[in-house]
Amino acid sequence: MLYINGEPDDTGTPVTILALLQSRNLRPERVAVECNGVIIRRAAFSDTLVNDGDRIEIVHFVGGG
Numbered sequence: 155m156l157y158i159n160g161e162p163d164d165t166g167t168p169v170t171i172l173a174l175l176q177s178r179n180l181r182p183e184r185v186a187v188e189c190n191g192v193i194i195r196r197a198a199f200s201d202t203l204v205n206d207g208d209r210i211e212i213v214h215f216v217g218g219g
Contacts, residue, residue, distance in 0.1 A: 157209045167206045172199040174210070186213045 156163045165174060171194055175182050187194045188211040194202050204210060 155206060156204060157207075159211055167208075168203040170200055171202045171204060171210075174204060175199065175212070180212065180214075184215050186215070187211070188213075 156165055156167060158165075165177065169177075171187055171189070172182060175185065175187070182196060182199050187199065189202065189204060190209055
């Protein structure tokens with residue numbers, strides 16, 4: 155089980171960060187991702203695996219004025 159933004163999530167693991175974002179219909183260029191306290195570079199989303207027990211934080215960029 156993963157924890158995404160503090161909530162348990164039963165997404166199967168291992169899975170790449172990119173696949174996780176795609177499964178949630180999130181555009182990689184519009185989010186920042188932290189895995190177990192480490193910020194993951196966008197270029198590494200497709201190579202970085204998340205595993206059972208990992209804690210993921212996803213922050214959305216929003217525009218406004």
